[in-house]
Amino acid sequence: MSEKIPPSEITPESVYFNRRNFIKAGVFAGSVAATGGIYRFFNPPPPPEVVTAPIESVKSAGFSTTEPPDSFETITTYNNYYEFSTSNACPARAAEGFVTRPWTIEVDGMVGKPRVFDIEELLRFEQEERIYRFRCVEAWSMVVPWTGFPLKKLLDMVEPLSTAKYVAFQTYYSGKTNHPDAKLPPGPNGMQSSFAAGIDLPYLEGLRMDEAMHPLTLLATGIYGKLMPNQNGAPIRLVVPWKYGFKSIKSVVKISLTDVQPPTTWNLAADDEYGFYSNVNPNVPHPRWSQAQERRLRDSRMQPTTIFNGYADEVASMYAGMDLVKDF
Ligand SMILES: Nc1nc2c(c(=O)[nH]1)N[C@H]1C(S)=C(S)[C@@H](COP(=O)(O)O)O[C@H]1N2
Numbered sequence: 001m002s003e004k005i006p007p008s009e010i011t012p013e014s015v016y017f018n019r020r021n022f023i024k025a026g027v028f029a030g031s032v033a034a035t036g037g038i039y040r041f042f043n044p045p046p047p048p049e050v051v052t053a054p055i056e057s058v059k060s061a062g063f064s065t066t067e068p069p070d071s072f073e074t075i076t077t078y079n080n081y082y083e084f085s086t087s088n089a090c091p092a093r094a095a096e097g098f099v100t101r102p103w104t105i106e107v108d109g110m111v112g113k114p115r116v117f118d119i120e121e122l123l124r125f126e127q128e129e130r131i132y133r134f135r136c137v138e139a140w141s142m143v144v145p146w147t148g149f150p151l152k153k154l155l156d157m158v159e160p161l162s163t164a165k166y167v168a169f170q171t172y173y174s175g176k177t178n179h180p181d182a183k184l185p186p187g188p189n190g191m192q193s194s195f196a197a198g199i200d201l202p203y204l205e206g207l208r209m210d211e212a213m214h215p216l217t218l219l220a221t222g223i224y225g226k227l228m229p230n231q232n233g234a235p236i237r238l239v240v241p242w243k244y245g246f247k248s249i250k251s252v253v254k255i256s257l258t259d260v261q262p263p264t265t266w267n268l269a270a271d272d273e274y275g276f277y278s279n280v281n282p283n284v285p286h287p288r289w290s291q292a293q294e295r296r297l298r299d300s301r302m303q304p305t306t307i308f309n310g311y312a313d314e315v316a317s318m319y320a321g322m323d324l325v326k327d328f
Pocket residue numbers: 075078079080081082083135136137171203231232233244245246247248249250251
């Protein structure tokens with residue numbers, strides 16, 4: 001499906017940031033009087049290189065859909081990222097100043113070898129392209145060419161104990177969590193208060209162990225072979241293509257293995273509307289709207305929603321014997 005993308009075509013994030021600072025700096029460049037200042041402005045010292053590994057067209061290419069992906073513009077301008085904004089149009093701007101270096105993911109809990117992974121190490125893992133359908137619980141959908149690696153790869157490295165039954169995930173958070181703080185300006189990185197977001201933060205998610213180890217479950221580090229844009233969950237986010245989009249937690253900083261079902265943000269917010277499993281299911285309506293159809297972002301066409309978002313052949317067996325209406 002995917003061709004090998006040469007590393008040269010992958011924008012190092014440092015370059016990207018520099019370009020942005022360059023544009024920002026341009027606004028007041030006229031007031032920079034000193035020649036030396038202008039020289040340094042146009043000839044900044046070379047940034048440290050941060051480049052993702054070349055994307056292999058791998059064994060797992062069979063997991064990619066043949067449906068055409070949505071444009072980079074669509075994928076990066078219509079988002080859900082409540083830490084920055086509750087409006088779909090806003091995260092692209094609101095997350096502009098989000099600083100994602102340095103970055104680590106701490107993996108702990110019921111594992112033999114708990115450890116902290118640095119993002120630079122994760123970016124050196126072999127990166128694959130996976131073109132997945134993506135279905136939000138709000139009934140819009142798109143097709144995204146993610147790049148990343150199976151979550152299983154990271155979990156295997158920490159050696160899960162046989163007693164571990166679930167995996168809990170946590171997003172980075174630097175906003176103000178208490179209601180009395182709601183009137184304060186956004187916290188570092190522009191994240192808004194939990195009160196303004198209307199959900200408890202930091203954002204939490206969880207998967208059952210078999211779901212987490214499933215070959216479709218991805219830790220994504222990019223889109224279209226470019227490092228993950230801030231609004232899409234830089235520098236690394238989960239992608240679980242057969243579940244509603246809110247399970248695909250962004251900007252992950254902590255992963256814990258546990259033997260109890262972990263709390264999840266949207267389930268805590270409204271447990272009658274958002275279950276732990278949240279598998280895409282046209283037969284189980286949201287209490288306030290039908291899930292039988294979805295609106296494709298690319299052309300606003302309505303189309304039928306498919307069970308497990310079209311990934312039933314790969315994942316349905318994990319739910320054999322379960323009542324998917326009760327365990328929604
Ligand atoms: N931390 C965090 N992760 C999140 C969200 C969020 O608000 N915060 N929104 C979720 C929802 S509802 C969806 S549909 C997807 C949207 O991903 P996208 O913006 O890359 O399309 O991210 C999910 N992950």
